[in-house]
Amino acid sequence: MAAPRNEPRHRVVVGSLAFTFLSFAIPVSMFGVIWPDVRERFGQSLGALGVVSLVYGLARMSTSGSGRAATTRFSIGACIVAALAGLVAVDLVVATSTTWPIFLVGVAGVGLVSGLLDSVGAGVLATIGEVGSAGLVHGAYGVGATLGPLVVVVIDDWRWSLAATAVVAIAAAAVAVAARHDWPPPPPAPSSRSTAPPRRATTISLLVFGLFVAVEVTMGQWLFTYLTDGRGVGDTIAAVGVAGFWGGTTVGRLLLANPVLSDGIDRIGLPACVAVAGALYVGVAFVPGWGIIVCSTSAGLLLSPLVPTLAARTARRVGTMHAQRVSGWQLLAANVGAISVPAGTGLLVDWVDPQVVVLVVGGCLAAGFPVLLAARHLPDLTAN
Structure with a gap:
């Protein structure tokens, strides 16, 4: 989409944005792994991790729609640098917390700045309009x-x-400052007139984002607890299993920049990827030892194309004139899924036992499969 003369500037912007996203992903991915030590330090129950998820998720959702307003009033670069400075501060609040309430305040701060950065980043990617950049x-x-x-x-x-996460955020802020003259203007606000987005396509889009982001976040936050307390797996294998899930997700998304791979996924179909990922997820509940890492990593790899592909093709489902508005709704739906399901899982862990994590994630995968099939059969509203 971009003209060749803009490509060097886009590379700088995308590189800075990628580093920014990396910096606010690190602390939240730690919460599930550090939870045994944190809950012992503050005298909390095993299932209170759900409270951490809820506080983080609500805070992130509260700013997830603020990107357009913030970048309209200020510049994109200023918003990103300021939010990264805030991330440094709240990372240090969590790291130095001496009481449970202060810990939760820090977690909420991480959620607030993450939501703002996510929202601003979505606007930048919408302006650039490149699937490879999104991947x-x-x-x-x-x-x-x-x-x-x-x-x-x-x-x-x-x-x-x-x-250590604060150090990474400082580095990301330095890169964002260096790129301050290359950020594009924010995308124009969608018209409030005209027709509403197509109801069926919009509903399907929101359900897909809510369910599959819930799967990702619940796996990331609760897999360690399930493996250690539910299956009796050692801490090292459990931690590497969680890292493997995110690693598989990461590799798959980075590879989306290769058009051969993205075309191959189109031919295979996202529902087929989910079906195989579901089978591998069942393996996480039964295979021994290092086989857990293989299954969790492979499941992450197969689930990885869903969110970037569906986000990049929002216009196909709802039409170009509604894409910006529905993209914001999808981000909100993703946050709802990321909040409600992991938090609810915490309640179930306390009421039942850690084994319930398997049922929650499996239920989301089962519910999302037919919705994804329906999304595959929606008409392309950008076609002539």
């Missing part, structure tokens, strides 16, 4: 989510692990 940025988020659990394993102290 790179979403993949960078996965890199951060993969690194988070591994940092905890290497540093082996939850406070210093979170302090």
Whole structure:
């Protein structure tokens, strides 16, 4: 879409945005892995991780629609640099918290700045309009989510692990400052007149985003607890299993920049990817030892194309004139799924036991499969 003369500027912008997404993915991916030490330090129950998920999710959702307003009043570069400075501060609040309420305040702060950065980033990607760029940025988020659990394993102290995330955010802010003259203007606001978006396509889009983001976040936050407390798996294998899930998701999204791969996924179909991922997820509940890592990594790889592909093709489902508005709704639906399902899982873990995590994620996959089939058969509203 972009003219050749803009490509170098876009590379700078996309590179900075990718680093930004990586920086705010790291702390949230740590929460599930550091939870045993955190809950012992603050005297919380096993299922109180759901409270952490709820606080983070509500805070993130509260700013997930603020990108357009913020970038209209200020510049995109200024919003990103300021939010990254805030991320440094709240990462340090979480790392140095001495009480449970202060810990939750820090978690909420991470959610607030993450929602703003996510929203601003969505506007930038919509302006650039390149599937490869979207894949790179979403993949960078996965890199951060993969690194988070591994940092905890290497540093082996939850406070210093979170302090390390502040260093990454500082580096991302420095890159954003260097790119401050290359950011594009924010996309124009959609018209409030004219017809409403197609109801069926919009409903399907929102359900798909809500369900499959819920799968990703619940797996990322609860897989470690399920494996260690539900299956009795060792901490190292469980942590690497979580990192493997995010790693598979990351590699798959980065590879979307290759048109041969993205065309191959189109031919195979996203429902087929989900079906095989579901079978691999069942394997996580039964295979021994290192086989868990193979299954979780492969499941992440197969689920990876869903969100970037569906986001990039929003205009096909709802039409070009409604794409901006529906993209915002999809981000909101994704946040609802990311909040409600992991938080509800925490309640179920306390009421039942950690084994219930398998049923929750499996239920979301089963519910999402027919919705994804319906999305595949929607007409292309951008076709002549």
